[in-house]
Amino acid sequence: MQANNQRPMSRRRFLKLSGAAAAGTALAGQSQVLHALVKKRGGLQEPQVQRRFSVCDMCFNKCGLIARVEDGVVKMLNPNPKFPKSRGMLCARGNAGTKQLYDPDRLKYPLLRKGARGEGKWQRLSWDEALDHAAEKLKAIGDQYTRCGVLFMAGSDLQSQFVHRFAEVYGSYNVLSHESNCLLSRNRAFLDTFGIVPFPDVLNSKYVIMAGANRFEALVTPDSIDMVTAMKDGCKLVVLDPRFTKTAALAHEWHPIKPGTDMAFFLAVANVIVSENLYDKNFVARNTYGMEQLVQHVRQYPPEWAEQECEIPAKDIRRIARELAVAAPAAIVYPGRRTSDYENSSQIRRSFAIVNALLGNWDRPGGLILPGKVGLSSPGYDAPFYEDNPEERVDFGKALMMFPEEGSFKLSRDAVIAGKPYPVKGWFTYKTNPMQTGANRGKTIEMINELDFMLTVDIQMSDTAWMADLVLPAPSYLERQDPASGLQGGSAGACVITRDPVVPALFESKPVFWILKEIAARLDLGEYFDFTLGEFRKKQLQKLPAAAEALRKDGVYSINNKLYGVQGKKPFRTRSKKIELYSERYKKNGADPMPVYRPPRTVPEDRFRIVVGRNAYITQGSSTNNSLLCQIFPENSVWIHPEPAETLGIREGDEVEVASPVGKGRLKAHVTEETRKDTVYMASGFGVLSKALKNIYGKGACIADILEDYDDEITGNMAMHETMVTVSLAQS
Amino acid sequence: MIQRISAVLIATVFLLVTIGLAGAGSNGNSRKGKYLYRKTCRACHKEGATGDRVGKPLSPISKTQADWQKVFDEHKNLPCNDQWEKLSEKDLKDIYAYLYGHAFDSPSPAKCK
Numbered sequence: 001m002q003a004n005n006q007r008p009m010s011r012r013r014f015l016k017l018s019g020a021a022a023a024g025t026a027l028a029g030q031s032q033v034l035h036a037l038v039k040k041r042g043g044l045q046e047p048q049v050q051r052r053f054s055v056c057d058m059c060f061n062k063c064g065l066i067a068r069v070e071d072g073v074v075k076m077l078n079p080n081p082k083f084p085k086s087r088g089m090l091c092a093r094g095n096a097g098t099k100q101l102y103d104p105d106r107l108k109y110p111l112l113r114k115g116a117r118g119e120g121k122w123q124r125l126s127w128d129e130a131l132d133h134a135a136e137k138l139k140a141i142g143d144q145y146t147r148c149g150v151l152f153m154a155g156s157d158l159q160s161q162f163v164h165r166f167a168e169v170y171g172s173y174n175v176l177s178h179e180s181n182c183l184l185s186r187n188r189a190f191l192d193t194f195g196i197v198p199f200p201d202v203l204n205s206k207y208v209i210m211a212g213a214n215r216f217e218a219l220v221t222p223d224s225i226d227m228v229t230a231m232k233d234g235c236k237l238v239v240l241d242p243r244f245t246k247t248a249a250l251a252h253e254w255h256p257i258k259p260g261t262d263m264a265f266f267l268a269v270a271n272v273i274v275s276e277n278l279y280d281k282n283f284v285a286r287n288t289y290g291m292e293q294l295v296q297h298v299r300q301y302p303p304e305w306a307e308q309e310c311e312i313p314a315k316d317i318r319r320i321a322r323e324l325a326v327a328a329p330a331a332i333v334y335p336g337r338r339t340s341d342y343e344n345s346s347q348i349r350r351s352f353a354i355v356n357a358l359l360g361n362w363d364r365p366g367g368l369i370l371p372g373k374v375g376l377s378s379p380g381y382d383a384p385f386y387e388d389n390p391e392e393r394v395d396f397g398k399a400l401m402m403f404p405e406e407g408s409f410k411l412s413r414d415a416v417i418a419g420k421p422y423p424v425k426g427w428f429t430y431k432t433n434p435m436q437t438g439a440n441r442g443k444t445i446e447m448i449n450e451l452d453f454m455l456t457v458d459i460q461m462s463d464t465a466w467m468a469d470l471v472l473p474a475p476s477y478l479e480r481q482d483p484a485s486g487l488q489g490g491s492a493g494a495c496v497i498t499r500d501p502v503v504p505a506l507f508e509s510k511p512v513f514w515i516l517k518e519i520a521a522r523l524d525l526g527e528y529f530d531f532t533l534g535e536f537r538k539k540q541l542q543k544l545p546a547a548a549e550a551l552r553k554d555g556v557y558s559i560n561n562k563l564y565g566v567q568g569k570k571p572f573r574t575r576s577k578k579i580e581l582y583s584e585r586y587k588k589n590g591a592d593p594m595p596v597y598r599p600p601r602t603v604p605e606d607r608f609r610i611v612v613g614r615n616a617y618i619t620q621g622s623s624t625n626n627s628l629l630c631q632i633f634p635e636n637s638v639w640i641h642p643e644p645a646e647t648l649g650i651r652e653g654d655e656v657e658v659a660s661p662v663g664k665g666r667l668k669a670h671v672t673e674e675t676r677k678d679t680v681y682m683a684s685g686f687g688v689l690s691k692a693l694k695n696i697y698g699k700g701a702c703i704a705d706i707l708e709d710y711d712d713e714i715t716g717n718m719a720m721h722e723t724m725v726t727v728s729l730a731q732s
Numbered sequence: 733m734i735q736r737i738s739a740v741l742i743a744t745v746f747l748l749v750t751i752g753l754a755g756a757g758s759n760g761n762s763r764k765g766k767y768l769y770r771k772t773c774r775a776c777h778k779e780g781a782t783g784d785r786v787g788k789p790l791s792p793i794s795k796t797q798a799d800w801q802k803v804f805d806e807h808k809n810l811p812c813n814d815q816w817e818k819l820s821e822k823d824l825k826d827i828y829a830y831l832y833g834h835a836f837d838s839p840s841p842a843k844c845k
Contacts, residue, residue: 384767385767401839573836575797575837577796577837
């Protein structure tokens, strides 16, 4: 295996090739340029083959891979068998990573908006012009509106930490990630119950309940792979989902639960476990706080009551509770990942966490285990303080227990539109696409129209880039050097990963680290970026002497951390130092100290609840335009049950309109019994506005345009299952 | 009797100080506190610190909220109390808000940085 230290492209060759690219229009694809980047070899000569390590970036999982490079072209991506988290697997999306690298629709050079926002008229800039412009605008907004007048938002990426660093030294507290559109409510619930967000040891479990999680399509490594292995070893999988997902199809039991009632199910499970004395009494007595209150609380929630709410027979709820208890502690209520669904999504996940506590599965094989210590150093810095700044984030105080470093996209967006409590006039986004992932796209556009300046750094012209004023091209993960990063693999153990370029960066793309360093220098903040990425990584690894060699040799440095019995007699990181079944802190903050069931909104007769979910082929908008993946999944359709479809005169493949109070979209109908009669579903990442995404422009509809923007009252996490829609045959 | 009055007085003063600092959690500016902590405390309380006065490496998650409360209540007993005395009441409230608000067992434990 070769280290990724190939000779960089010569300036002369690069300029020649860039010139070839420049001959096209600003957005036109020049696929011949991609091939021109490599030297042609004689007809029958064997290609020069190199194999280089990297880490996938086609979704957030970061699976290990080995790129096969022939004569400087990445021909194939294979799994890295030594990478424990991905268990030697690379999925369909991972295999399609070459088409992200060699995508003719990629951003190639800096672009400045020339027409109206979203009109798609651009002027090519040199990097110097682009960086000068960005620095000038950021300075002007900072001077006029304070530094908090710029909002920063970065996706799940190894270089996103530099966006956070830049925001802090620039002086803005308004920093968002993708998390408030995704998983904050799960984090809140498990953190507040156990003092730490655990990982499920799926591999060694004997009984797993997945409520809403779809691990055989919405892949999470190693859980998706481990679930299959565990099932071969006798583990039972029970799925609660309004849709018959692939996970439901392979599960031992599928219960088409009424959407929004998962808490009723788990409170009833708790009721059975408590009333039948099925819990681990020693564990509960030693490690939990609030058992007496919980015993009283769940009395009101017997299975017979829950059946009326969640439409799962009481006898099944009772049986499942007993089966769980028998399998405990190797039994899990799976915590899930995207939990941005209801206005009480944190409390729903609290009910999951509480049942796990009753099972006594904490820190045990087949239960919930603690993240491993990685030992990376964090090169520190002393950010300046701006006395004229407001005291807090723009969304501060708008949710009961918001994470102050994460905030809420929905609540920040509301604040920007309102201009209160203070004006925010700038937006910097990096590899995140809230135009496709943030519910109520109309409001996102409204927010953007309030801005003086919006800068987007991305690989492709996403819908978010399409709305920006300045668009800067970033290299794909196969073309850049990244910092080291700790990665948690649950029972696969923690590890350290990094990336070096597999091939040199194409076109004029530049990593966001370089972009920020250049802008910082122009804003007299250069001292906070006075290092190279190589130097930064060396500092990160200074306490892990074997890591650099392992990364070079194996493409990963495994920590081999202890997996079980880590908690020992150490106190839990909660206020009571125990697992909090009852939370005094919630009470103090105005939230229910134990989850109290409140029925979800009623679905009106003529409407459907629309739900969000992934499949295994695409990662929202970031890969729908991929030329390989779009052959597997070329457009989205709306799933509708045959009975209401018949009433509405809708047949398979008909073009229909899905409409909510905030938006509508046209797409094909998929008439299927794989969804409940009251529930419709469509995949995200389609109905794009960006004409630069040529493979999918004009295909399907955008779910973010249809969803209303409710939020979880505790975290401000977006709540994406609260919207009721009509479905009707589209009028031509 | 005098002893009893003294005890009540001491207890009252202690309570007032405690309430004052506990209140600081909501009154102090945590963002400013982070800056002040880095500026005034971290030089000695970081890994690899050098000089005459090297303290134990600290971050908000080094202690629980109760532990931080105790530190602030009893800082007069600390070897670095002379440095504490140089800080204004407002600065102390801000630093308290940062450390207490992001403590080990807080709702938002600090991330390593």
